[in-house]
Amino acid sequence: MGYNLDNKIKDTNKNNKNILPYGDTMNDGKVQLSFTLPVKNDEKGYQAALKTAQNMTLENVMIADSITLEEEFTMYIAYGTLTNGVNYDDIHVEEAVKHTLSKDEIEEKIKLHFDKPIVVVGASTGTDAHTVGIDAIMNMKGFAGHYGLERYKGIDTYNLGSQVENEDLVQFAKDKNADVLLISQTVTQKDVHIKNLIHLIELLEAEQMRKDFLVIIGGARITGSLAKELGFDAGFGPKKFAEDVATFFVEELINQKSIKNQ
Amino acid sequence: MGYNLDNKIKDTNKNNKNILPYGDTMNDGKVQLSFTLPVKNDEKGYQAALKTAQNMTLENVMIADSITLEEEFTMYIAYGTLTNGVNYDDIHVEEAVKHTLSKDEIEEKIKLHFDKPIVVVGASTGTDAHTVGIDAIMNMKGFAGHYGLERYKGIDTYNLGSQVENEDLVQFAKDKNADVLLISQTVTQKDVHIKNLIHLIELLEAEQMRKDFLVIIGGARITGSLAKELGFDAGFGPKKFAEDVATFFVEELINQKSIKNQ
Amino acid sequence: MSKLGLSQDKINQARQEAKIVADHTQAFIDKHTTDSVERTIVRLLGVDGINEFDIPIPNLVVDFLKHHHDPSIGIAQMLAYYIKKHNTTLDDIVAKITKETLPPQTIEPLSKEEVKKQLFPYYEKQMKAIVAQRATRDKFKQMHKLDRPMLYVIVATGNIYEDVTQAKAAAKQGADVIAVIRTTGQSLLDYVPYGPTTEGFGGTYATQENFRIMRKALDEVSIQEQRYIHLVNYASGLCMPEIAAMGAIERLDMMLNDSLYGILFRDINMERTFIDQYFSRVISAYASITINTGEDNYLTTSDALQEAHTVLASQFINEQFALRAKMPPHLMGLGHAFEIDPTIEDGFLYEYAQALMAREIFPEAPLKYMPPTKHMTGDIFKGYAQNTLFNIITSTTNQSIHLLGMLTEAVHTPFMSDRYLAIENAKMINQTMKHFGDEITFKKDGKIQSRAQNVLHDAHKLIKDINKDGLFDSLSKGVFAGIKRTKDGGKGRLGVYQKDPSYANPIIDDMLDSLKEVN
Amino acid sequence: MSKLGLSQDKINQARQEAKIVADHTQAFIDKHTTDSVERTIVRLLGVDGINEFDIPIPNLVVDFLKHHHDPSIGIAQMLAYYIKKHNTTLDDIVAKITKETLPPQTIEPLSKEEVKKQLFPYYEKQMKAIVAQRATRDKFKQMHKLDRPMLYVIVATGNIYEDVTQAKAAAKQGADVIAVIRTTGQSLLDYVPYGPTTEGFGGTYATQENFRIMRKALDEVSIQEQRYIHLVNYASGLCMPEIAAMGAIERLDMMLNDSLYGILFRDINMERTFIDQYFSRVISAYASITINTGEDNYLTTSDALQEAHTVLASQFINEQFALRAKMPPHLMGLGHAFEIDPTIEDGFLYEYAQALMAREIFPEAPLKYMPPTKHMTGDIFKGYAQNTLFNIITSTTNQSIHLLGMLTEAVHTPFMSDRYLAIENAKMINQTMKHFGDEITFKKDGKIQSRAQNVLHDAHKLIKDINKDGLFDSLSKGVFAGIKRTKDGGKGRLGVYQKDPSYANPIIDDMLDSLKEVN
Numbered sequence A, B: 001m002g003y004n005l006d007n008k009i010k011d012t013n014k015n016n017k018n019i020l021p022y023g024d025t026m027n028d029g030k031v032q033l034s035f036t037l038p039v040k041n042d043e044k045g046y047q048a049a050l051k052t053a054q055n056m057t058l059e060n061v062m063i064a065d066s067i068t069l070e071e072e073f074t075m076y077i078a079y080g081t082l083t084n085g086v087n088y089d090d091i092h093v094e095e096a097v098k099h100t101l102s103k104d105e106i107e108e109k110i111k112l113h114f115d116k117p118i119v120v121v122g123a124s125t126g127t128d129a130h131t132v133g134i135d136a137i138m139n140m141k142g143f144a145g146h147y148g149l150e151r152y153k154g155i156d157t158y159n160l161g162s163q164v165e166n167e168d169l170v171q172f173a174k175d176k177n178a179d180v181l182l183i184s185q186t187v188t189q190k191d192v193h194i195k196n197l198i199h200l201i202e203l204l205e206a207e208q209m210r211k212d213f214l215v216i217i218g219g220a221r222i223t224g225s226l227a228k229e230l231g232f233d234a235g236f237g238p239k240k241f242a243e244d245v246a247t248f249f250v251e252e253l254i255n256q257k258s259i260k261n262q
Numbered sequence C, D: 001m002s003k004l005g006l007s008q009d010k011i012n013q014a015r016q017e018a019k020i021v022a023d024h025t026q027a028f029i030d031k032h033t034t035d036s037v038e039r040t041i042v043r044l045l046g047v048d049g050i051n052e053f054d055i056p057i058p059n060l061v062v063d064f065l066k067h068h069h070d071p072s073i074g075i076a077q078m079l080a081y082y083i084k085k086h087n088t089t090l091d092d093i094v095a096k097i098t099k100e101t102l103p104p105q106t107i108e109p110l111s112k113e114e115v116k117k118q119l120f121p122y123y124e125k126q127m128k129a130i131v132a133q134r135a136t137r138d139k140f141k142q143m144h145k146l147d148r149p150m151l152y153v154i155v156a157t158g159n160i161y162e163d164v165t166q167a168k169a170a171a172k173q174g175a176d177v178i179a180v181i182r183t184t185g186q187s188l189l190d191y192v193p194y195g196p197t198t199e200g201f202g203g204t205y206a207t208q209e210n211f212r213i214m215r216k217a218l219d220e221v222s223i224q225e226q227r228y229i230h231l232v233n234y235a236s237g238l239c240m241p242e243i244a245a246m247g248a249i250e251r252l253d254m255m256l257n258d259s260l261y262g263i264l265f266r267d268i269n270m271e272r273t274f275i276d277q278y279f280s281r282v283i284s285a286y287a288s289i290t291i292n293t294g295e296d297n298y299l300t301t302s303d304a305l306q307e308a309h310t311v312l313a314s315q316f317i318n319e320q321f322a323l324r325a326k327m328p329p330h331l332m333g334l335g336h337a338f339e340i341d342p343t344i345e346d347g348f349l350y351e352y353a354q355a356l357m358a359r360e361i362f363p364e365a366p367l368k369y370m371p372p373t374k375h376m377t378g379d380i381f382k383g384y385a386q387n388t389l390f391n392i393i394t395s396t397t398n399q400s401i402h403l404l405g406m407l408t409e410a411v412h413t414p415f416m417s418d419r420y421l422a423i424e425n426a427k428m429i430n431q432t433m434k435h436f437g438d439e440i441t442f443k444k445d446g447k448i449q450s451r452a453q454n455v456l457h458d459a460h461k462l463i464k465d466i467n468k469d470g471l472f473d474s475l476s477k478g479v480f481a482g483i484k485r486t487k488d489g490g491k492g493r494l495g496v497y498q499k500d501p502s503y504a505n506p507i508i509d510d511m512l513d514s515l516k517e518v519n
């Protein structure tokens, strides 16, 4: 018949070696999907949608709805069961910042370890005109109740705004003897940000200045792993604020100093 | 680097041998997902979510949001690209009804081919208490502007309501000399409907009455394929109305008659 | 002042008609008892447990009465008689019945005083437990008073332990009320299952142990969150008063409780369930448990635009039934629902009118407002928008019990994430629209006012008609949800008995004595 | 009567102050011209195409003026002079310039009448084409008049052909307006790209050929659907008036057109873009194209609760600029937005107040109301609920251009399904809440009324301040969106020239002549 008449989940204990999606019971593997197929909204389209979900290795697929977008485009909303889990114990992540310090603690550290202010230069670069993100990190008033770096004692900030060419940024950083560069990237379509960021790294390397600054990127679609992969010191995404990035660069600068001093 | 800096879709022509989901460009393969993992909402959880989506064979996965449901449960909303398409030309479906006739046409056919009314017995069976579906098909006033079978000339209907035992239904059908049985099933949890429907088929076969009636099922989660698989004559899901099922059973009864007459 | 221009006179008239409907039915109720009423008495005497065939002891005890005696004298007479006769304890008698070692004797009825005297020591314990639970709840609720509708979600995994996981998560996300949905078909069982359960279809068995497990879990969260989390179950079906008693003892906070629901949607015999309902409401009143009535269900079956007045009429009648059980208005969670087809022009206005109308007509009642279900589809996004509209009306018309709609209503019983999204939505609306309801008034005799006035008018007319025909006959005509049920039809009819003059139920007497007159 | 208790006096005062702001700026504008104004004249003379290095011919022609002559005399003088001098045609002169075979001569300026006489035969054709397009649109729109906000969606695939697929699907689903988003950075190009294009980041190049392709596709759908589908693009950035001219010729129906947007968000030089804007608005007025201003953007950068008055102040100023270009109010699609953080208590009330305020203050303007963007997150479900709230306000306060929010706003440019869901939501709200706005009135001096009154008050004060400092200096103080721009800063500054007394632009003169006085 093909129907498992007793499709209870055999083992409802959480297993870190095989973490599965959770609907309403541990290990039930439930996933919600939606997608559009360039097909008619009919029985044949329905079968195509089923198979599409099955191509994603889902079982017990249920097409909850099929919606006609146009004669030849149908949107499907579906649920299914994933049986192939993730080995959670095998995931090793290196977070840029383990414990974010408070503004006071950061200022305290700076006072203790530096005799001149840390110079931070920030910008939204390339063709990117989005400044709200970099402003959130740098401006006095900050964002969502988190003050920006401008307000930190012991940090000198320069926020160059938007659409700044990499060349101009680097020149400016050199002139100001910057310690830290903060780059914000919001537009990610067709990986325009990747191109722009790789260009910056290449530029710094070409001018043999890569080691002169901590270079940190941020933006809605930026993650730590992406930053590392592209050759930056760290990367910060949504829900990260001035204190997160400041904790990182203050501690990192202290590290570097202590290495140099050895 | 691992980044495809030129990730334009190579071929934007629709290919029926490899139908892919459509976001905003033919063959871009875009799929939306949401699922919950029993993990903390942190970088490690983020990686687990990525891998979960990758387990579904998706590429270019983007975790659009991660939402804390509880300390150890995080919901992820993600987008990704499916590259493994469906061979649309290979899908063959047999629809119960190709062209649904209108009420008038159906009545006309009945008048032409039958000298006594077609007897239809319907019910929502087993523990199922949902009657709106079967009422939509059978009651005078119908549903969403489609009159029910009660209003059709040439059809005698008996709607037994809800929670009808299979045994009682079969007995009643025998007593009334029914031509068609209509069974509605709404509750599908833990496949309770499958159990109930299989039981009905077994019952009919045990009493050697399977051939005495057209047995048709319907309900929100019923499809034609499921009906066939379970051994019914047809199955009707959402957005199907009295005229759909009537077209089917009238034409099918005419067929059967002509076979017998040969 | 009514924002809807409703006539208070008209409201009073409708209420008066409903009173007569209830009085007539109550006259019938007072003369009868049922299997489950009697089992409830047994339970409130402290009898619990099952025999080796999983049959609950209360059932065995009442069966003994039915097999060997005349059930019309009531279980209290019988037990009091045996206890006195054998000069022994209740436990001893019950044990003998269970082991089938009690020789049946001809019962010479005791006086009601004597019955009470014999049984008081036993039921006193449960009565005290209930009072203690009431106090615990009151104390808890002092901690954190809500100034907005209570957010109510369901859990329905079928497994009480998984339900606990879900319930706790929901409570932490902001839910105030957790309803543990019952398994399909439990309402038709003529006994209450026993012990913790992990199997159910579309819900979890209502058992006393399950109540206890969930209550404990929710108490923990209440303390953590500094916010009382309410627990809900169903005092409905063939065991209505028994479950009410179990809930009272285990400190449930709300009970779905409405014989009309059972009659219409479960085909339960009407005599049986009206009688059961009376006792169950007395118990809930005594335990200060809020009841939820089921008028919302009419609109899932019938058209919500055409049939709105049937909901109001039924609420008026339900109110009167509750008053007869000495239930104060603040425990009457009258039900209604948002079920108009979203494609109907100005549907939202009609929903608004109806919701505010209920609020104005029942100002003290903790109205239970149900989300869209019938017109929910597999389009979960659209469903989320429909729920947003519902949340807006709930919040701005100040409903009391806000039953959160699930975007997956037409798909499956809620996932943890579905519930989260529902709570998130309601919280957002409560916040961003906080004082919207206070700010707006309506055009005189506009679409909104007229709708409310018309519904009230039609409801009044319907109650008058019901009065003319009597409630039982009206039900057989299909006045509610278009469903016709006869007086003699339905499940559980055999469990109804006319009371003998000697019939006694000292527990209900005591409860009623301690409750204030309310109407 | 104002539902918000707004004082008409206050509104008049604010308008009066804005008039003075605009008058001062207009005095400056009238004395200057720019590269793009001159290129626009060339285009309106019928010159189009590119050379072998993809440089547009209009650029080559104006570059010739700049390199060999004094740009302050204007391109019309130069071309008229050469045509007359060589006794030849415009085509011939342009061809020579393109092939670099025209020997520069010292120009003796012609009289303005003479300039017009020389050029009229050329621009007359374009003027007639524009008038014909206007008539076509008018005829189309008779077919089906809308009694609700126009549903406006964007397409942004980067590929004009894929845009067509998306646009047609959206139109069939119910969209009334299709905006083809421009590729990132086009606004900073000092030329207009040429031909059909299939590459763009986050949008598609605005080219005349792309306009034509999309117009044709939408005309087809308009006929199929018996409903006129409007086409939108951006007359903004360094080529503002050129694109306005292209749009006029190709029958675009709306143009985003606001120099303040360019100054603040694109760092375009303010002198340059105010001058450009004037000509672009005259052209749009002549072509009966609705403009969309960009005040909504202030709230994506600044806090929407704090800065609402800056939007209103800017709308007053933008209105005056439009009037100076003889643009009638029914073409002024003043922009505003729904951008208050949804977690703010009563945020919805403030949004409602603001939206209705705009409606009351600019009763004839086809207000462009923008959906939530800033507080949209990756939680697409929540986003869908936010959009529902936005749709409610749009529909019930009777905005004109309803820019549909996308649930995936924070994720990607819209998928076909995202757009469908947006349209579905708006249609549902329009239907179910159709007359809600008519039904409700607001508490006197309640939260809603007070909010509107305060915003008006603050806006009036701000315009007074701007008047005191002058618009240019005010911009350098960061009055809008907290962004500071100096008079000498920004892109395109070098393309600004003071007009010589001999300067001539017969086209603008003719257009203005044919336009009715409006203020």
Ligand code: B12
Pocket: A127, A128, A129, A130, A131, A132, A133, A134, A136, A137, A143, A182, A183, A184, A185, A186, A187, A188, A189, A216, A217, A218, A219, A220, A221, A235, A236, A237, A238, A239, A240, A241, A245, D181, D182, D183, D184, D185, D201, D202, D203, D265, D297, D300, D301, D373, D374, D375, D376, D377, D408, D409, D410, D411, D412, D413, D414
């Ligand atoms: C506001 C906005 C604008 C404003 C920008 C105003 C301004 N002054 O910045 C305006 C209207 C000008 C605009 C224009 C455009 N926009 Co825009 N815009 C947005 C919007 C609505 C909000 C972005 C925002 O401000 N978020 C709030 C901030 C605080 O969040 P954030 O940037 O993520 O920053 C946080 C973190 O990421 C981090 N962070 C950010 N940067 C950095 C840097 C460092 C060093 C660190 C440590 C941390 C850090 O800290 C912040 C606080 O937690 C988004 C949609 C959305 N809701 O996300 C679209 C969006 C970003 N825009 C988009 C597009 C396409 C455009 C345009 C290209 C459209 C067009 N074709 O015209 C134009 C042109 C812009 C250009 N060339 O760059 C797309 C991008 C799609 C993509 N992923 O590629 C989006 C997603 C909208 C969409 N769905 O289409 N936009």
Ligand code: B12
Pocket: B127, B128, B129, B130, B131, B132, B133, B134, B136, B137, B143, B182, B183, B184, B185, B186, B187, B188, B189, B216, B217, B218, B219, B220, B221, B235, B236, B237, B238, B239, B240, B241, B245, C181, C182, C183, C184, C185, C201, C202, C203, C265, C297, C300, C301, C373, C374, C375, C376, C377, C408, C409, C410, C411, C412, C413, C414
């Ligand atoms: C109304 C309703 C009820 C009403 C039923 C009233 C009544 N008189 O029918 C009441 C309140 C009583 C009810 C109770 C319960 N319900 Co209910 N209910 C619904 C609801 C909201 C709507 C169903 C409906 O009427 N749809 C409209 C009709 C017209 O659609 P339809 O049935 O699909 O019928 C169409 C087609 O399918 C087809 N069709 C249907 N039958 C047939 C038969 C034939 C022969 C043919 C040809 C065609 C056909 O034609 C119709 C017209 O196109 C759904 C949620 C939803 N929105 O779907 C939940 C839902 C079905 N209920 C559900 C549940 C779990 C229950 C309960 C078990 C809950 C509980 N534990 O107490 C109870 C008990 C019911 C029981 N034992 O069966 C679940 C089922 C989950 C699942 N898939 O298993 C749902 C999906 C809600 C949910 N998300 O949890 N419910």
Ligand SMILES: Cc1ncc(COP(=O)(O)O)c(C=O)c1O
Pocket: C182, C183, C185, C186, C187, C234, C236, C237, C256, C257, C258, C261, C262, C266, C292, C293, C294, C295, C297
């Ligand atoms: C009033 C009322 N009682 C009971 C129920 C469900 O109970 P049962 O378990 O009997 O189906 C409902 C369900 O909606 C209800 O509204």
Ligand SMILES: Cc1ncc(COP(=O)(O)O)c(C=O)c1O
Pocket: D182, D183, D185, D186, D187, D234, D236, D237, D256, D257, D258, D261, D262, D266, D292, D293, D294, D295, D297
């Ligand atoms: C008024 C206005 N003009 C122009 C634009 C975008 O144009 P550009 O292509 O210059 O970024 C916008 C975008 O929101 C706008 O609001």
